Amino acid sequence: MVGLRFEPRDTPPGSAALRREVRAFLAEHGRGWTPEVRGRSWMGFDRAFSRAVGARGWIGMTWPRRYGGHERSAMERYVVLEEMLAAGAPVGAHWIGDRQSGPLLLRFGTEAQRMRLLPAIARGEAAFCIGLSEPDSGSDLASLRTRAERVPGGGWRLNGRKIWTSFAHLCDWMIALVRTAPAERDGPRHAGLSQFLVDLRLPGITIRPIRELTGEEGFNEVTFDDVPLPEDALIGREGEGWAQATSELAFERSGPDRILSSYPLLAAAAEAAADPVPIGRMVARLATLRAMSLSVAGMLEDGRSPAVEAALVKDIGNAFEQAVPERVRDLLDVADAPEGLRRLHAYVTQVAPTFSLRGGTREILRGIIARELGLR
Amino acid sequence: MREDDPGTMLAEQVGRLLAERSGAATLRAVERGEWPAALWEALEGLGLPLLLVPEAMGGAGLGWRAAGPVFQALGRHGAPAPMGETILAAALLAAAGIAPPPGPLSLTANGGERVPWGRHVRHVACCDGETVALCDAAGVTWAPGANLAGEPRDSAPPGGVVRSAAPVPERFGGEAAAAALALLRACQMAGALAAALDLAVEHAGTRRQFGRPIGRFQAVQQQLAVLAGEAAAAQVAADRACRAADRHGLAGAAFEIGCAKVVAGEAAGAGAAIAHQVLGAIGFTEEHPLHHLTRRLWSWREEAGTERFWAARIGREVQAVGGAALWPFLTARDEDDDTTP
Numbered sequence: 001m002v003g004l005r006f007e008p009r010d011t012p013p014g015s016a017a018l019r020r021e022v023r024a025f026l027a028e029h030g031r032g033w034t035p036e037v038r039g040r041s042w043m044g045f046d047r048a049f050s051r052a053v054g055a056r057g058w059i060g061m062t063w064p065r066r067y068g069g070h071e072r073s074a075m076e077r078y079v080v081l082e083e084m085l086a087a088g089a090p091v092g093a094h095w096i097g098d099r100q101s102g103p104l105l106l107r108f109g110t111e112a113q114r115m116r117l118l119p120a121i122a123r124g125e126a127a128f129c130i131g132l133s134e135p136d137s138g139s140d141l142a143s144l145r146t147r148a149e150r151v152p153g154g155g156w157r158l159n160g161r162k163i164w165t166s167f168a169h170l171c172d173w174m175i176a177l178v179r180t181a182p183a184e185r186d187g188p189r190h191a192g193l194s195q196f197l198v199d200l201r202l203p204g205i206t207i208r209p210i211r212e213l214t215g216e217e218g219f220n221e222v223t224f225d226d227v228p229l230p231e232d233a234l235i236g237r238e239g240e241g242w243a244q245a246t247s248e249l250a251f252e253r254s255g256p257d258r259i260l261s262s263y264p265l266l267a268a269a270a271e272a273a274a275d276p277v278p279i280g281r282m283v284a285r286l287a288t289l290r291a292m293s294l295s296v297a298g299m300l301e302d303g304r305s306p307a308v309e310a311a312l313v314k315d316i317g318n319a320f321e322q323a324v325p326e327r328v329r330d331l332l333d334v335a336d337a338p339e340g341l342r343r344l345h346a347y348v349t350q351v352a353p354t355f356s357l358r359g360g361t362r363e364i365l366r367g368i369i370a371r372e373l374g375l376r
Numbered sequence: 377m378r379e380d381d382p383g384t385m386l387a388e389q390v391g392r393l394l395a396e397r398s399g400a401a402t403l404r405a406v407e408r409g410e411w412p413a414a415l416w417e418a419l420e421g422l423g424l425p426l427l428l429v430p431e432a433m434g435g436a437g438l439g440w441r442a443a444g445p446v447f448q449a450l451g452r453h454g455a456p457a458p459m460g461e462t463i464l465a466a467a468l469l470a471a472a473g474i475a476p477p478p479g480p481l482s483l484t485a486n487g488g489e490r491v492p493w494g495r496h497v498r499h500v501a502c503c504d505g506e507t508v509a510l511c512d513a514a515g516v517t518w519a520p521g522a523n524l525a526g527e528p529r530d531s532a533p534p535g536g537v538v539r540s541a542a543p544v545p546e547r548f549g550g551e552a553a554a555a556a557l558a559l560l561r562a563c564q565m566a567g568a569l570a571a572a573l574d575l576a577v578e579h580a581g582t583r584r585q586f587g588r589p590i591g592r593f594q595a596v597q598q599q600l601a602v603l604a605g606e607a608a609a610a611q612v613a614a615d616r617a618c619r620a621a622d623r624h625g626l627a628g629a630a631f632e633i634g635c636a637k638v639v640a641g642e643a644a645g646a647g648a649a650i651a652h653q654v655l656g657a658i659g660f661t662e663e664h665p666l667h668h669l670t671r672r673l674w675s676w677r678e679e680a681g682t683e684r685f686w687a688a689r690i691g692r693e694v695q696a697v698g699g700a701a702l703w704p705f706l707t708a709r710d711e712d713d714d715t716t717p
């Protein structure tokens with residue numbers, strides 16, 4: 001018997017009250033958000049907003065207090081995240097730190113690294129980006145070539161290039177996966193990789209924003225030219241970078257950000273639609289995806305590692321998010337829609353292709369599922 | 377659902393029993409119009425019919441959360457007997473204070489048209505708005521019919537013998553039979569999709585072309601991954617509807633039941649297509665067991681409200697709520713607001 005089991009999981013008691021707090025906060029801060037801001041969702045970067053979220057205690061919610069966290073449950077955090085996404089809040093300045101950089105440091109960082117960075121992330125002040133992809137290494141990440149070499153007397157020297165790094169031009173820190181030992185012929189390709197904490201103000205770093213098809217600047221090319229990294233820039237253990245980086249993938253892949261990216265458009269269209277059937281289909285799908293995503297969040301909270309379940313939720317979640325702008329065209333004549341809705345639709349249509357690329361492409365995710373089915 | 381859940385344990389028993397005692401031959405016989413007497417007795421022996429009947433009335437007193445996995449297990453094996461219908465009919469009758477009679481039961485919400493297994497059951501729970509009546513099925517001159525899977529769907533002439541009738545409590549609602557049947561079919565589809573996935577994966581691992589198992593081809597792998605996603609979505613939607621039925625009553629869970637019927641129905645269409653593609657020509661034969669699952673998937677998605685029917689209901693409800701209030705509406709469905717100021 002193949003197939004994966006998703007056990008139902010409830011949000012915790014008190015969720016309704018927490019939602020009310022977040023909604024009141026969003027109503028206040030969201031007054032000026034344009035359709036494009038809402039359509040950009042977690043790919044929108046707004047430091048002032050992130051500081052306000054941090055001040056409310058909604059970043060690093062599950063982390064220990066001594067690191068600036070709030071010791072709340074993973075499910076409470078889930079509630080806050082989905083409220084932010086449903087409103088189309090520009091959470092990008094703290095999203096990566098809260099979702100993966102912070103948890104990574106908590107798990108593998110030194111005490112000094114944690115004390116230095118986690119409280120700043122939780123306040124919404126330290127912004128992180130993800131340094132994985134390179135010009136010649138996308139899906140085949142293990143082939144990456146950026147390298148760090150030990151410098152006699154301590155520290156490391158970083159050389160190479162990362163690309164598609166979201167918000168690098170606006171961030172303070174990058175967590176980069178780089179090679180610290182050459183891949184051995186016939187050896188495991190994932191060996192010899194390590195993770196580094198890169199202060200983006202260091203000399204030798206050139207950050208070049210890359211214009212997206214929307215005309216905006218979101219992702220970047222980041223070049224490292226003999227960048228001097230201090231000894232304590234290494235995260236976790238040398239050579240363990242692959243295992244460390246992939247251990248967070250279930251967190252990264254199953255969250256509400258993999259099903260709600262186009263929610264603001266769905267909500268806006270629901271009201272204007274003439275035909276209830278496509279709306280009903282989408283809402284049925286969305287309600288089910290939420291249950292699946294919550295189920296994975298529950299497994300994570302229980303200390304399990306539902307990597308395959310997370311890949312599956314991301315795959316069908318992305319397919320749903322991506323279908324919304326197309327389905328909406330069946331619901332109403334977009335060309336004649338009110339201006340706000342038309343702009344939101346136009347924006348989401350343009351960014352929707354990224355949903356099944358970022359964080360692991362559709363084909364890579366389906367490969368993970370197929371492996372679980374015993375096919376590869 | 378935990379291992380020690382009564383629903384999970386019962387579902388395992390049902391699964392084992394059907395794996396041993398049912399199969400393609402039984403399904404073929406049922407499709408020819410035969411009654412699987414021995415199998416029925418074995419299923420009855422597990423104590424299934426009174427699953428949802430309160431303990432005070434001699435039942436197991438379990439809820440929809442326990443029934444869901446049992447319905448899914450039945451669907452996984454093509455539901456070769458009307459056990460799901462019997463469980464539902466007994467629940468509705470008991471809710472109205474009518475002691476469910478022994479033997480196979482069915483239920484109808486439309487005055488006796490296309491009653492599941494009508495000619496084979498002893499009694500039918502006839503639901504009409506807020507009333508449920510216990511009607512005799514034996515002795516009725518059934519006009520035999522079948523869905524496209526060959527499952528009996530028989531019509532009775534009006535004016536049969538009514539043993540007793542009573543109002544259905546509010547928690548079950550005026551559409552209790554229709555909602556219960558939709559929930560049953562959604563659960564069965566989730567089970568049948570899991571079984572179709574099993575068959576397709578097994579075939580992909582054994583059928584060789586171009587010198588290797590076809591499952592080694594990435595195009596095939598990707599399609600099976602999609603099928604796995606659809607099967608999982610159907611299962612989650614069905615589980616969620618069962619939990620909602622326990623929480624809000626059948627009447628209050630119409631939204632989640634509708635979602636489950638829509639998602640499982642969509643998964644049935646997409647999933648059956650993939651399974652057939654992977655199986656190739658052998659899957660189109662009468663001899664191969666795949667069609668027992670896929671023809672049921674195509675049948676069950678039409679019964680108790682199509683995707684279109686339920687989606688229209690959900691869509692109208694959502695439109696009445698409005699775009700801005702949609703998100704609060706969705707989250708409140710699953711949460712008890714224990715702290716209203």
Ligand SMILES: Cc1cc2nc3c(=O)[nH]c(=O)nc-3n(C[C@H](O)[C@H](O)[C@H](O)COP(=O)(O)OP(=O)(O)OC[C@H]3O[C@@H](n4cnc5c(N)ncnc54)[C@H](O)[C@@H]3O)c2cc1C
Nearest residue numbers: 130131132133138139164165166354357358359361363364
């Ligand atoms: C908006 C956006 C933001 C991003 N932000 C970041 C970021 O912050 N940090 C970062 O590191 N990266 C980021 N990325 C990069 C992202 O992770 C990559 O796009 C992704 O990993 C795919 O790599 P690629 O674009 O090089 O495509 P490729 O790997 O070249 O793939 C191209 C196509 O080929 C398919 N393909 C590749 N290999 C296989 C295979 N073995 N089998 C079947 N099909 C295959 C892919 O599925 C895809 O459809 C971002 C991307 C986008 C679009």
